[in-house]
Amino acid sequence: MRQTDSRPLVAPLPAPSMTLDGRFRCFTPRQVLAAFLVLIAVVPLVLPEFYVTLLNYIGLYAMVALGLVLLTGVGGLTSFGQAAFVGLGAYTTAVLTTSTDLPGWLAWAGGSPWLALGVGLLITALVALLVGSLTLRLSGHFLPLGTIAWGISLYFLFGTMDILGGHTGMSGIPPISIFGWQLDEGHEIYYLIWIFLLAAALTTQNLLDSREGRAIRALKGGMVMAEAMGVNTSRSRMIIFVIAALHAAASGWLYAHMQRFVNPTPFGVHIGIEYLFMAVVGGAGQVWGAIVGAGAITIMKQWLQDVLPAVLGATGNFEVIVFGLLMVLILHRARDGIWPWLARLVPVRGNQIEIDHAAAALPRREMPTRGEVILEARNVTRRFGGLVANNDMSLHVEAGEILALIGPNGAGKSTMFNQLSGVDTPTSGEVLFRGKSIAGHESREIAHLGMSRTFQHVKLLPKMSVLENVAIGAHLRGNRGVIPSAWRLDRAEEARLLAEAARQIERVGLGSHMHDEAGSLALGQQRILEIARALASDPCLLLLDEPAAGLRLKEKQTLGDLLRKLRAEGMAILLVEHDMDFVMGLVDRVVVMEFGQKIAEGLPEDVQKNPAVLEAYLGGVE
Ligand code: ADP
Ligand code: MG
DSSP states (O other), X not given: OEEOOSSOSSOOOSOOEEOTTSOEEOBOHHHHHHHHHHHHHHHHHXXXXXXXXXXXXXXXXXXXXXXXXXXXIITOOOOSOHHHHHHHHHHHHHHHHHOSOOOGGGGGGSSOHHHHHHHHHHHHHHHHHHHHHHHTTSOTTHHHHHHHHHXXXXXXXXXXXXXXXXXXXXXXXXXXXXXXXXXXXHHHHHHHHHHHHHHHHHHHHHHHTXXXXXXXXXXXXXXXXXXXXXXXXXXXXXXXXXXXXXXXHHHHHHHHHHHSEEOSGGGSHHHHHHHHHHHHHHHTTOTTHHHHHHHHHHHHHHHHHHHHHHHHTSOSSHHHHHHHHHHHHHHHXXXXXXXXXXXXXXXXXXXXXXXXXXXXXXXXXXOOOTTOEEEEEEEEEEEETTEEEEEEEEEEEETTOEEEEEOSTTSSHHHHHHXXXXXXXXSEEEEEETTEEOTTOOHHHHHHHTEEEOOSSOOOOTTSBHHHHHHHHTXXXXXXXXXXXXXXXXXXXXXXXXXXXXXXXXXXXOGGGTTSBGGGSOHHHHHHHHHHHHHTTOOSEEEEESTTTTOOHHHHHHHHHHHHHHHHTTOEEEEEESOHHHHHTTOSEEEEEETTEEEEEEOHHHHHHOHHHHHHHHHSOO
């Protein structure tokens, strides 16, 4: 799916370095991955046991940090409670593989570490769903606080339950065996740990690189937009919370069988904080940053523990203090972590997304016939306390026409737009979309019905390419979920979604910016991008809130041409505008508002001569 073009997909981080003979020397991502795999495979054969043990710990930590990269780095949800999920995985297998008197209904899972892994993941998923449904709704700092509370409770639960051995813990956990081969040496379980970690990293990378992944990447800073494009953001949050918990539990399972012993100490909240540090220090939004972060922190702690007592000539936990200071320094000096800095050292060819223009077109909704009433507001009134922002407003939009809602600042246009788009509910009156009331529907449901919108203040994901931003618009036209995406079984659908996004980008004239970062576009182009994104959802009604605001004359003309083209194709378009000149040469009908009320309605040339309108515009707030 990826092509070896030298144009980078996201930030052009890895600047190609010049070799001595002056030519560019670059590696493909595949080559770098292959080199890494070889390194991982060879290391235990050449390094002493001590380093292998260290690498085992790094692998286990990295797996938990990887979950946090997804949850915190990408999704923006902070959890201090991951260590508790590690404990859940570890204790489940400890109980199932050592207990001699399991209750009858659980006896089948006893004795086998692999069955215990299955049970542990299942329990973790259930607990994560429960904890997630309680905490993910909490906003701002309540979520991290919630995870601390949950981390502490589970930690004490591990320490107090008799069946779990209290604070002494549980010993006698058997080693894992694969087809009779017992992994009881450090370098043996090493391979299992790193296979788990690499599988987790690759599947996470695949997931991020898919329809579900774009929805997840929109969580940080793009929730309102994503919902308006049909994404269920609560579901996406839950998905990453559960995945992060499962990674942690798998790490705990491996840990228990490596140590052959568990007690509550490694599952406390302070370890949870350390996991978070690993994810952040590595490079919070980067899958491979998890390994770098876990490695850097583990090695640094080990090194400080060895060096400090010698330097200071005294024993004590000095490393904790120095570690803390170093952490502050890193977070201060390298906000994006170590990964971006490391990536620059190894020039990798940018992996630009390849578009398969031959991919089958996505199915389209049945379009209404020209002249059919698509959207209708009936006597809509919206009060904010004593203020009547919309007063008894009625209007309608037909298929194949452009209706403009205009009026001076503060007239109530944006409020009306919110009623029409279902973002807000009228105090009285109703809004019908294709004959059905949209009151009480989520914006993603309305998007599914065929209404798509742009935002007055552009809402896009600035670090994502134009192509991927527009592909979010096509989200509701696909259905492949997390598991197919993680294993790349979604590629046929993904190709169709991306081809559709590319078509819409070409259609609005942004073809030459397909792979640029959305944030690098001029404001006018960003507004056009939003229209392409709206079109990618295959709407029959486009709602545009002040699309011409901040545009230069040339950009306004381009926008006008585009809207005319869409109208000719039968699209219904409603635009809220402030700019009279832009509207007059373009639209079919105009509704004029002032002080929350409709003061005129009709053809642009008639409305323009209407004394009430002239008064509103010339004598009003303008
Ligand atoms: P326009 O988009 O035409 O400039 P708005 O719809 O934004 O006008 O605002 C209309 C009036 O409603 C203004 O007086 C504004 O202060 C008020 N208003 C808008 N939204 C709210 C709100 N959420 N709470 C209270 N007053 C509001
Ligand atoms: Mg407004």
